[in-house]
Every structure is written in structure tokens, then in C-alpha cells.
Amino acid sequence: MSSKALNRLKRKLTVETLWIYVAKTLLNKEPLRGYDIVKALRNDMGIKASTITVYSVIYRMVREGLLETIKSDGESLYRLSQKGREEFEKALEFLENILNILKSP
Template sequence: MSDTKALVRLKKKLTLENLWLYIIKIMLDEAKPLKAYDVKVRLRERFSINPPAVTVYTVIYRMNREGLLAKKTVKEEALYEPTSKGVEAFKQGVLFIEETLAKLKI
């Protein structure tokens, strides 16, 4: 049975349109700075999310500008790690999802 259009939209909203949650989760679990490419690979491996590379880079750059990620350059490679602001936003985001899910349960 194939997904309805509504379910397809929901999955997109909870994954592609909120990649920042998954990106911070990956970085917290890895506990080390990561290249944007490594994040893209882990999105596919861990969450079965396979966005275009440009999408991952765009989200990471935006997260860096918002102060959710810190960028450092090591041997000419850009590495990213979550800031305390990013970790707090992640926690608040997960809490919001949990609260919403609790309201929706039958």
C-alpha cells in the first residue's frame, strides 16, 4: 500500500524540512566535529534521509549563521560541531515533538 499525499507531506516536513534536528543528533552522537559531507552520509545511513548535498550544506551554513553550529578549519577542511545554543534548541525541538505526539495519540 502506497503512502497518501498527506503522509508523504508529513514525512517531508518531519525530515527534509527539519534536517537541523537530525544534524545536531548526529553530531552529538559522534562527539566530534564533522565535515558537511560526513553529515550527509550519516543522514542516509542512520535515518534513511537522502537529501541533495546542496541541501545539507545550505542547512549547515544556516545553522552556523544562527549560532547553532560552530565552524572550525583543520587542514583546510571545514568542520562543524553543535554549540550550547544548538544543543538547547535541539532539546527544545525534541520536547516540542514529544509534547505534540502525546496530544495526538489515540
């Protein structure tokens, strides 16, 4: 059984930063439907965010220019924009720096 502190950390590094995982899901892949992003987060990454939460993050990412929307057969498909790729790389660098600080003696 995990402590409340560890559970809080897990939530903050997954659901509360879901955009990073959405970006990773779309990195170097064909555009996906929102539903396919939800499935990938659950099946590939073990993130159990609600469908509405994932769609909310997708819509915010579109508004911020991190994702592009493609209409295909009446459906919306999403792909990572160049800005999204750049922000994802910056996020990885930030997380690596934090890990280095935490691991240092």
C-alpha cells in the same frame, strides 16, 4: 503505497526540519565534515536530502549560532554549539508534547 498526505508529512518532518537531524548527528560526537554529515543522514537516518540542501542547512545553522566551524587542514569541520544543544532539547520537548496531544483520547 502511501497517501499524498502521509508523504507530505514525512517530507515536512524530515527534509523541511533537517536541522534537527543535523544536530542529532553531531550530538556528543567529534566534529564532522559536511560530507560526513550528509553520509550520516543518508546511512544512519535514511534521510535522502540532496547534498546542496544539507550544506545550505549547515550554513544557516552556523549563521544562527547552532553550529561552530573548526578549520582543520584546510577543511571545515562542524560541531554542535551549546546554543545548538539547547535548541535541540527544546525541539525534542516540543515534538514529545505534540505526540502526547495526538495520542491522547
